[in-house]
Amino acid sequence: MFSITTLGFDNPFILAPLAGYSDLAFRLQCREYGAALCFSEMISCHGLHFRQKNTLDLLRTVPAERPVAMQLFGSEPDIMGEAAEIISEYPIDLIDINMGCPARKVIKKGAGCALMKEPVLAAKIIRSVVKGASVPVTVKFRSGWNHQAITACDFAKMAEDNGAAAITIHARTWSDGFSGTADWGIIRQVKQAVSIPVIGNGDITSHADGVRMMEETGCDGVMIGRAALGAPWIFSADAPENPSLAFRIAALNRHLALIAKHQPDTPPSQIKNHAGRYFKGVVGGAEIRRQIFNQTSYADLVEIISSFSRGLL
Ligand SMILES: Cc1cc2nc3c(=O)[nH]c(=O)nc-3n(C[C@H](O)[C@H](O)[C@H](O)COP(=O)(O)O)c2cc1C
Numbered sequence: 001m002f003s004i005t006t007l008g009f010d011n012p013f014i015l016a017p018l019a020g021y022s023d024l025a026f027r028l029q030c031r032e033y034g035a036a037l038c039f040s041e042m043i044s045c046h047g048l049h050f051r052q053k054n055t056l057d058l059l060r061t062v063p064a065e066r067p068v069a070m071q072l073f074g075s076e077p078d079i080m081g082e083a084a085e086i087i088s089e090y091p092i093d094l095i096d097i098n099m100g101c102p103a104r105k106v107i108k109k110g111a112g113c114a115l116m117k118e119p120v121l122a123a124k125i126i127r128s129v130v131k132g133a134s135v136p137v138t139v140k141f142r143s144g145w146n147h148q149a150i151t152a153c154d155f156a157k158m159a160e161d162n163g164a165a166a167i168t169i170h171a172r173t174w175s176d177g178f179s180g181t182a183d184w185g186i187i188r189q190v191k192q193a194v195s196i197p198v199i200g201n202g203d204i205t206s207h208a209d210g211v212r213m214m215e216e217t218g219c220d221g222v223m224i225g226r227a228a229l230g231a232p233w234i235f236s237a238d239a240p241e242n243p244s245l246a247f248r249i250a251a252l253n254r255h256l257a258l259i260a261k262h263q264p265d266t267p268p269s270q271i272k273n274h275a276g277r278y279f280k281g282v283v284g285g286a287e288i289r290r291q292i293f294n295q296t297s298y299a300d301l302v303e304i305i306s307s308f309s310r311g312l313l
Contacts, residue, residue, distance in 0.1 A: 001036075002220045004166040004197055005136045007067055007093055009036035009221070013210055013235050014199060016225035017041050017071045017096070017140070020270065023058075025258035028065050030228060032254070035235040036221075037067050042098045042112075045074030045083035059090050062262060069094035069138065073101060075110035075121070077128040084132030094165075095133045097126060099141040099155075102174045113174040116145050119158050126162040136165035140201075143186045146175035152186050153193040160194045168199040168223055187217040199223050207237050230277025245282060249309050252278045256302055268297055275301060 001011050015022060015030040015038035027038035040058060047055025061068055070092050074080045084095055099122060101112030115122040130137045139159040144150040152169055159167050169190050171182035182202025191198045200219035204210045210222040224234055233239035233251060240247065252275055259266050275292050279285035288308060295301045 002197060004094065004138065007136065009067070011036045012214060012221040013207070014221050014223040015039060015228055015235070016201060016223045017069075017098070018225055018229070021229060021274065023266070023270075024060050024062065024065065024262050025255060025266070026232070026274065027068065028062070028258050028262065029251075029255050030232045030235055031065055033232045033235040033239070034237070035228075035232075037069060037094075038065065039069045039071050039096060039223075042071045042073040042101060042106075043083075043087075045072055045076070045079045048072075048083040048086045049079050051086075059087065059092075060263065061090060061092060063091070066091070067093035069096045071096040071098050071140070072129065073098040073106060073111045075115065075125070077121070077124040080125050081128035081132035084129040084137070088132065088134040092135060094136055094138055095129060096138045096140055096168070097129055099139055100168075100170050102142075102177050107174075113142055113145070116141055116151060116155055116174065117149075119151075119155060122155070123158055123162045126159060126164055130163035137163060138166045138168065138199075139164045140168040140170065142170050142176075143173050143183065146173050149173075150186065152190050156190045156194045156198070160196050164196060166197040166199060166220075167194070168201055171200070171202040184213060184217050187213070187219050191218045191220075197221065201225065206241060207234055207239070230274065230280055242281070245279075245284075246309070246312055248278045248282065249305060249312070252305060253309075256298075256305070260298070264298075266298075268295070268301065271298060271301060275305070 015035045017039040019041040022041050043058050070087050099115040106112035107114045143152045156167050171186045187200040197220040199221040200213050200217050201223040204224045205227045213222050228234050276289040279288040
């Protein structure tokens with residue numbers, strides 16, 4: 001349905017990079033519900049340079065999840081290029097460069113969205129990553145630094161001119177953080193400015209919303225972040241908009257099984273962050289979440305969740 005260079009995707013729905021969430025098990029689950037492509041969370045080029053175990057763990061992948069994109073962040077062209085070479089040794093399909101993260105600890109080092117203020121350096125980084133990578137390179141960025149500097153169209157052209165195979169635009173500025181409403185009009189402008197595929201991102205809350213973004217902006221793909229957390233079925237056109245408790249528990253059980261199989265070393269806190277979200281907006285959800293957060297081990301979590309299922313019988 002759309003492609004990035006020679007990589008074809010059977011639908012335009014994509015899981016966003018989500019630090020602390022878009023790990024292998026969650027990506028696999030989103031793929032099972034129909035996501036065409038999933039992005040890893042941002043991975044530090046320095047962590048790769050020093051071959052830190054925690055960083056290398058983020059590169060864990062299995063054939064069943066492909067195609068998969070690994071996202072890099074950093075601000076030094078040489079180290080980013082070296083990191084791209086290291087990632088390219090893994091069986092992955094795309095390398096994405098994070099030029100949109102608003103977090104202060106990332107900005108302070110000149111990475112993430114800070115690069116939108118340094119397009120010459122950003123261009124150098126893209127060229128270096130393209131040179132080091134054996135797979136297509138994409139770039140994810142925002143509308144601009146603030147509302148006085150909406151630079152997305154120029155930035156998109158810069159990315160294209162320096163070798164990006166596609167771009168993702170999150171239609172908010174750095175100064176917006178995650179507040180306010182994403183301005184999808186910027187996505188339309190960016191789409192008209194470049195000839196590489198454009199993935200639109202920001203405030204998609206349902207499958208139908210994703211279709212609407214494509215109709216309104218002409219973008220080639222749509223990326224979903226927050227609305228997929230605790231609701232990976234968002235990638236399926238057939239899933240109910242507000243699923244029953246039984247549906248949610250079944251989905252969570254599958255997620256837990258994928259964690260047990262593929263990343264049994266996941267800390268309980270990270271599993272609970274995922275699990276609690278399955279019950280957002282459900283009657284009695286607050287009590288369910290409280291019980292989930294009271295558990296301290298994977299086994300206890302599985303047990304409490306199966307007790308919820310028994311309660312439904
Ligand atoms: C918890 C969380 C973690 C995120 N981590 C990343 C990240 O690692 N890399 C990145 O490019 N964007 C990251 N983002 C931004 C999302 O990828 C996405 O651009 C943003 O949430 C807007 O999309 P949405 O409205 O569908 O959530 C993160 C967002 C959230 C809420």
